[in-house]
Amino acid sequence: xxxxxxxxxxxxxxxxxxxxxxxxxxxxxxxxxxxxxxxxxxxxxxxxxxxxxxxxxxxxxxxxxxxxxxxxxxxxxxxxxxxxxxxxxxxxxxxxxxxxxxxxxxxxxxxx
Numbered sequence: 001x002x003x004x005x006x007x008x009x010x011x012x013x014x015x016x017x018x019x020x021x022x023x024x025x026x027x028x029x030x031x032x033x034x035x036x037x038x039x040x041x042x043x044x045x046x047x048x049x050x051x052x053x054x055x056x057x058x059x060x061x062x063x064x065x066x067x068x069x070x071x072x073x074x075x076x077x078x079x080x081x082x083x084x085x086x087x088x089x090x091x092x093x094x095x096x097x098x099x100x101x102x103x104x105x106x107x108x109x110x111x112x
Contacts, residue, residue: 002055005052005055005056008048008051008052008055009052009061009064009065009068011048012045012048012049012052012065013065013068013069013072015041015042015044015045015048016041016042016045016065016069016072016073017069017072017073017076018041019038019041019042019045020069020073020076020077021076021080022034022037022038022041023038024077024081026038049061049062049065052065059103060103060104063099063100063103063104064100064104066096066100067096067097067099067100070093070096070097071093071097074093
């Protein structure tokens, strides 16, 4: 992955994490402004993802993005909103990270 691709992945992740935080705030105290902010952030994140899909393909782009978002959003939920994961949920996160590692590294490992 190129530096620009990694930068785009980071930008989309930040957008999605901010959108998730806005969605949580909307869930706690609904308002039209929070809803519009949430929709705008998710839209911006998806527009960046379209560029990543074009450059790296759908499977790699969405797999990497999904796991990075999974970890980032859970860090925010645990650290800032006081949410907790049970053992089964934590196991699912570990398995998701392992799955994406296999998907991402698969083409490189075949060359060995």
